[in-house]
Amino acid sequence: MRIDRRWRRGWPWAGLVLFLLVPLVQPEGFYLDLLMFTFMYAAMSVGWDIMGGYAGYVSLGHVGFFGLGSYAAALLLVHLGLPVFLTAPLVGVMASILGAGLGFISLRTRGPAFVIVTLTFTYVAQLLMLDLKSVTGGSKGLFLPLLDLPANLVIVPFYYAMLALLVIAVLVSVAIRRSKFGLGLIAIREDEGKAEASGVNTSLYKILAFAISVWFAGTAGALHAQYLNYVDPDLAFELIITLNLIIMSLFGSRGIVWGPVLGAFIIYPLSAYLIFLLPSRLAGQVHLVALGIVLVLVVMFLPDGLIRSYQAWRRKGPIDRRPVEARASIVEAAG
Amino acid sequence: MSPGLLAQSLVLGILTGGMYALMAAGLTLIFGVMKVINVAHAAIIVMGAYLSLTLFRHLGIDPLLSVLLLIPVFLALGALIQWSVVNRLAERDITLTVLMTFGFAIILEGLQGAIWTSSYQGIKTGYSLESFQLFTLYIPVVRLISAGISLLLLAGLYALLTFTKLGRAIRATIQNRTAAQLVGVDVRLVTTVSFAIGIAIAGAAGPLLGMLFTFYPATHWLWIGKLLAIVVLGGLGSLRGAFVAAMLLGIAEQVTSVTLALGWAPMIFYVFLFGVLVVRPQGLFGAVERQSL
Numbered sequence: 053m054r055i056d057r058r059w060r061r062g063w064p065w066a067g068l069v070l071f072l073l074v075p076l077v078q079p080e081g082f083y084l085d086l087l088m089f090t091f092m093y094a095a096m097s098v099g100w101d102i103m104g105g106y107a108g109y110v111s112l113g114h115v116g117f118f119g120l121g122s123y124a125a126a127l128l129l130v131h132l133g134l135p136v137f138l139t140a141p142l143v144g145v146m147a148s149i150l151g152a153g154l155g156f157i158s159l160r161t162r163g164p165a166f167v168i169v170t171l172t173f174t175y176v177a178q179l180l181m182l183d184l185k186s187v188t189g190g191s192k193g194l195f196l197p198l199l200d201l202p203a204n205l206v207i208v209p210f211y212y213a214m215l216a217l218l219v220i221a222v223l224v225s226v227a228i229r230r231s232k233f234g235l236g237l238i239a240i241r242e243d244e245g246k247a248e249a250s251g252v253n254t255s256l257y258k259i260l261a262f263a264i265s266v267w268f269a270g271t272a273g274a275l276h277a278q279y280l281n282y283v284d285p286d287l288a289f290e291l292i293i294t295l296n297l298i299i300m301s302l303f304g305s306r307g308i309v310w311g312p313v314l315g316a317f318i319i320y321p322l323s324a325y326l327i328f329l330l331p332s333r334l335a336g337q338v339h340l341v342a343l344g345i346v347l348v349l350v351v352m353f354l355p356d357g358l359i360r361s362y363q364a365w366r367r368k369g370p371i372d373r374r375p376v377e378a379r380a381s382i383v384e385a386a387g
Numbered sequence: 388m389s390p391g392l393l394a395q396s397l398v399l400g401i402l403t404g405g406m407y408a409l410m411a412a413g414l415t416l417i418f419g420v421m422k423v424i425n426v427a428h429a430a431i432i433v434m435g436a437y438l439s440l441t442l443f444r445h446l447g448i449d450p451l452l453s454v455l456l457l458i459p460v461f462l463a464l465g466a467l468i469q470w471s472v473v474n475r476l477a478e479r480d481i482t483l484t485v486l487m488t489f490g491f492a493i494i495l496e497g498l499q500g501a502i503w504t505s506s507y508q509g510i511k512t513g514y515s516l517e518s519f520q521l522f523t524l525y526i527p528v529v530r531l532i533s534a535g536i537s538l539l540l541l542a543g544l545y546a547l548l549t550f551t552k553l554g555r556a557i558r559a560t561i562q563n564r565t566a567a568q569l570v571g572v573d574v575r576l577v578t579t580v581s582f583a584i585g586i587a588i589a590g591a592a593g594p595l596l597g598m599l600f601t602f603y604p605a606t607h608w609l610w611i612g613k614l615l616a617i618v619v620l621g622g623l624g625s626l627r628g629a630f631v632a633a634m635l636l637g638i639a640e641q642v643t644s645v646t647l648a649l650g651w652a653p654m655i656f657y658v659f660l661f662g663v664l665v666v667r668p669q670g671l672f673g674a675v676e677r678q679s680l
Contacts, residue, residue, distance in 0.1 A: 110482055112426070112489060157664050164424050165664055167485055168619060171426065172612040176657045183651060291608070295493060298486060337505075340497030347490035351483045352472060 097312030099268030105307035108241030113170030119288035121273025136278035147270025155259035193284025305357025404637025405534035413585030419561035419624030427491035429610035435593015465586025616656035628672030
């Protein structure tokens with residue numbers, strides 16, 4: 053029993069040490085790239101889940117923050133010469149401020165406003181980048197200066213940066229989960245009216261959660277722009293990124309720290325393999341259809357995700373779908 | 388802006404707005420009965436455009452005729468999808484239902500790309516480029532026809548909702564689902580029928596969209612943004628509101644594209660969308676949503 057607990061505490065650190073060592077053994081190639089993108093998606097999914105899982109408000113617009121992060125970092129580098137590795141966290145903060153603004157528009161009320169705003173925001177952002185030609189280069193895009201590194205080692209700093217982002221994401225998520233703030237978010241998910249009545253400042257909590265949630269998308273977007281050395285409106289705002297975050301969180305389990313991480317570590321390598329297998333003419337379309345089908349299937353048959361379903365299976369009991377009244381203790385504890 | 392140009396923009400705006408109203412009607416109807424934003428709505432419209440394009444190219448069927456052909460097909464598909472999957476989910480979790488429609492939108496986009504490639508398409512008939520002069524105004528024939536068909540279909544929908552028993556049941560369900568159930572309305576059936584009608588209108592709008600605008604698989608993201616702006620401005624769930632908002636935004640779009648640059652015209656929709664959400668979240672005709680504790 054004690055070994056079990058120690059193992060449970062220890063395995064994330066063991067995994068971290070392992071991932072820290074990978075570039076020393078194999079400093080280039082396909083697998084490093086694969087792991088780097090897995091970290092990126094895992095970090096953004098954990099971020100998405102702070103809003104979508106804890107507070108229960110699903111965002112359909114995280115790629116908007118990713119894309120604006122890409123552009124902000126690219127512009128800071130091209131016009132002011134500031135290196136992306138320094139500006140990335142600040143670009144994330146810009147995304148958070150913007151997120152708070154959008155949250156102010158859409159989160160003061162309950163209902164569908166949040167879905168509408170997050171869904172359309174991506175398109176607005178893309179349109180702006182396309183139309184502000186004098187600054188962003190329009191549809192031609194922006195080229196970023198290359199990093200001064202040998203070609204086979206250039207991925208290494210990105211690998212560690214994305215790994216760091218993932219570690220930060222998990223730590224932040226754990227901290228929120230253990231805090232009164234996290235309890236408040238879960239209370240909002242379970243019953244927003246009761247949460248408000250018992251003293252949770254629901255609007256503030258939701259706006260704050262969304263601001264934290266999009267920091268990871270903005271920062272990841274900044275790093276991604278420098279990794280590609282290029283940014284254009286189509287590439288920066290690829291909808292498939294939002295789709296991936298949603299599927300990864302749902303598939304792993306929403307509202308559980310490790311759920312989105314598990315989802316990302318399963319879904320991303322599988323997608324990469326799928327794209328690798330398909331003929332390039334069809335790869336994009338089939339990938340899209342496949343992800344869409346996965347989303348619909350997960351929503352229909354595995355809405356609680358792998359971790360929660362596994363826990364339920366081990367207890368050999370049904371998943372906790374008690375009526376909300378039975379969970380009032382959560383709401384009271386948060387208030 | 389000269390008076391002549393303003394009059395021209397008004398006419399074009401109203402003609403385009405008529406079609407926008409048709410496209411938005413299904414979206415607001417589905418929201419009304421289910422409280423779900425159908426993210427796939429515009430993807431379904433674009434699907435209608437592609438089907439009509441294929442019918443026209445391979446069988447020579449005029450897009451105006453395919454409007455009539457597509458209605459029963461989409462009605463049946465809508466009913467089937469609603470009854471088989473959407474309804475079961477919607478009774479459990481609305482958030483998941485929205486995600487499911489998001490998944491549908493992605494699947495449709497991918498399928499369209501795989502079947503018709505992702506290059507730009509448009510339905511060009513013999514009368515596509517014709518126009519006539521009315522006083523000083525320039526009237527494109529296709530816009531006039533599409534506005535006429537849209538108004539006919541909307542009038543039909545209005546009659547259905549106003550004068551039939553089914554229509555009363557739908558309106559009752561929109562106003563208060565629980566109360567409708569209490570007085571004996573079969574809300575599940577009403578929901579399925581309304582969803583199917585919403586999808587059928589979307590399918591019917593497809594050929595009209597295809598005749599007026601170029602389209603490619605990802606265009607539906609542009610359109611869902613425009614449609615959401617319309618239904619939010621009109622008040623979610625309000626058909627009358629959607630109609631008025633469609634006209635307003637159709638005109639606003641034309642005026643912007645004439646006074647500012649063409650590239651900025653889509654932005655006017657989002658300005659309205661975000662503005663309305665800040666100032667008056669319930670829209671022009673929407674009721675304030677009350678939620679019991």
